[in-house]
Amino acid sequence: KTLRVAIMGLGSYGTRVAEAIQSCQRTKLVGVISGTPSKVVAWREKYGIPEKNCYNYENFDAIKDNPDIDAVYVITPNALHKDQVIRVAKAGKHAICEKPMAVNAADGQAMVEACKAAGVHLLIGYRMHFEPNTLEVIRMRKAGEFGDIRFFQGLSGFTIGDPTQWRLDPKLSGGGAMMDIGIYSINGARYMIGEEPIWVTAQEVKTNPEKFKEGIDETITFQLGFPSGVIASCLSTYNMNNLDRFYLNGSKGWAEMQPSTGYGPIKGETNKGPLTEPIVTHQTVQMDEMAAIIFDGKKPEVPVDGEEGVKDMKIIDAIFKAVETGEKVLLNLS
Ligand code: NAD
Incomplete structure (x- = not known):
C-alpha cells in the first residue's frame, strides 16, 4: 500500500x-x-498535486474529509509542531x-x-535511524564487536547565519543550537550506546548575547551517564563549522563517523x-520505511515513534535545567 x-x-x-x-517506492x-x-501554485505544477488536496493553516482541519490523504508531515518551526500535530491527529490522519x-x-x-486517542501513528523525522552505515555500527555494537561500550563523543554544530530567522x-x-542540532548528539548517544541515560550535567558558553538572545543557546557542552557506567561527552553549537562527528569506544574496538x-x-x-x-538519500529511505511502519506494522531497528521523541525532549529539558542550576540532573526515561 502506498503512503499518500x-x-x-x-x-x-x-x-x-x-x-x-x-524516488520512493511506496510513498x-x-x-x-x-x-x-504562490508556493502552493508552484508545488501543484511541479508535483501534479490536485487543488482539492491543498490547504492552509486555517482550514487544514478539513483534511478529515479527504480520503486521498493518509498522513501529514509537519515541517514547520519547532514551537508550532505541537498544535499542528494535535490538529492532524484530530483530523484522523x-x-x-x-x-x-x-x-x-x-x-x-x-x-x-x-x-493515541485518535488511533493514528505519530512518527518523528529521525532519518538517521534508517541510514545504512549508522545501522551497521549499531549491528556491530549489538554483536559485541566493540566489546563493552565505555565512551561516546558527539559533536554537533554549524555557524548560523541570518540573525532574523x-x-x-x-x-x-523553543531554544537554540540544542533543539536544532545538539539533538543529533543526544539521539546519537542513545542509539550508538544502546542504553538510556540516567543523569546529565551541562555547561553553557555564550560569546554573542546580541545574536543569541535569552532563550537561545549558542554553545552547550553536556555529559550523559548511562546505567552500565558508559559516559557520553557532547557539544552542541551554533558557533562552529564542520562539527558533525561521532566516536564510540569499547573494550575491544571503536567506531568513528564524520559526517555522522x-x-x-x-x-x-x-x-x-x-x-x-550503500549511500542512500536519507529521506527517501525514511519515507518508505515509515510507510512500512504504518501499513505493515514494521518495527524499525531504532524506534521513530512519539515516545522516542519524548525521550530526547526529556533530556533537553534536563540539559537546560543542568545549565541553569549547575547541578547534575537525574533522568527517568522509562
Ligand atoms: P524553513 O524556515 O526553511 O521552513 C519553515 C516553513 O514553515 C516555511 O515554509 C515557513 O513559511 C513555514 N511557517 C509556517 N508558519 C510559520 C511561522 N509562524 N513562522 C515562520 N515560518 C512558518 O525551516 P526548515 O529548515 O525547513 O525547518 C523546519 C523544521 O524541519 C524544523 O523543525 C527543523 O528542525 C526541521 N528540520 C529537520 C531536518 C532534518 O534533517 N531532519 C533538517 C532541517 C530542518
Missing part, C-alpha cells in the same frame, strides 16, 4: 523531503498545507513530525496522547576498517 502524504510547511527542509519522495506526495499561495518533536517533554507527551527566535524555536548526521554521504570507520554500506 501531505507536507505542511514548504520551507527548505520540506522542499528536500518533497524531492526525496519522488507519494499528494497534498500541501501552506500559508503562501497519521502524523509525521520533524525533530525536535516539540519544545519540551510535556508538549511532546501531549502529542503522543492525542495521537525563526531559529534564533525563542517563541518559534549530515545529509550524507555518511562516512566512517571502525577498528575493522571503513564503513562501506
Whole structure:
C-alpha cells in the first residue's frame, strides 16, 4: 500500500523531503498545507498535486474529509509542531513530525496522547535511524564487536547565519543550537550506546548575547551517564563549522563517523576498517520505511515513534535545567 502524504510547511527542509519522495517506492506526495499561495501554485505544477488536496493553516482541519490523504508531515518551526500535530491527529490522519518533536517533554507527551486517542501513528523525522552505515555500527555494537561500550563523543554544530530567522527566535524555536542540532548528539548517544541515560550535567558558553538572545543557546557542552557506567561527552553549537562527528569506544574496538548526521554521504570507520554500506538519500529511505511502519506494522531497528521523541525532549529539558542550576540532573526515561 502506498503512503499518500501531505507536507505542511514548504520551507527548505520540506522542499528536500518533497524531492526525496519522488524516488520512493511506496510513498507519494499528494497534498500541501501552506500559508503562501504562490508556493502552493508552484508545488501543484511541479508535483501534479490536485487543488482539492491543498490547504492552509486555517482550514487544514478539513483534511478529515479527504480520503486521498493518509498522513501529514509537519515541517514547520519547532514551537508550532505541537498544535499542528494535535490538529492532524484530530483530523484522523497519521502524523509525521520533524525533530525536535516539540519544545519540551510535556508538549511532546501531549502529542503522543492525542495521537493515541485518535488511533493514528505519530512518527518523528529521525532519518538517521534508517541510514545504512549508522545501522551497521549499531549491528556491530549489538554483536559485541566493540566489546563493552565505555565512551561516546558527539559533536554537533554549524555557524548560523541570518540573525532574523525563526531559529534564533525563542517563541518559534523553543531554544537554540540544542533543539536544532545538539539533538543529533543526544539521539546519537542513545542509539550508538544502546542504553538510556540516567543523569546529565551541562555547561553553557555564550560569546554573542546580541545574536543569541535569552532563550537561545549558542554553545552547550553536556555529559550523559548511562546505567552500565558508559559516559557520553557532547557539544552542541551554533558557533562552529564542520562539527558533525561521532566516536564510540569499547573494550575491544571503536567506531568513528564524520559526517555522522549530515545529509550524507555518511562516512566512517571502525577498528575493522571503513564503513562501506550503500549511500542512500536519507529521506527517501525514511519515507518508505515509515510507510512500512504504518501499513505493515514494521518495527524499525531504532524506534521513530512519539515516545522516542519524548525521550530526547526529556533530556533537553534536563540539559537546560543542568545549565541553569549547575547541578547534575537525574533522568527517568522509562
Ligand atoms: P524553513 O524556515 O526553511 O521552513 C519553515 C516553513 O514553515 C516555511 O515554509 C515557513 O513559511 C513555514 N511557517 C509556517 N508558519 C510559520 C511561522 N509562524 N513562522 C515562520 N515560518 C512558518 O525551516 P526548515 O529548515 O525547513 O525547518 C523546519 C523544521 O524541519 C524544523 O523543525 C527543523 O528542525 C526541521 N528540520 C529537520 C531536518 C532534518 O534533517 N531532519 C533538517 C532541517 C530542518
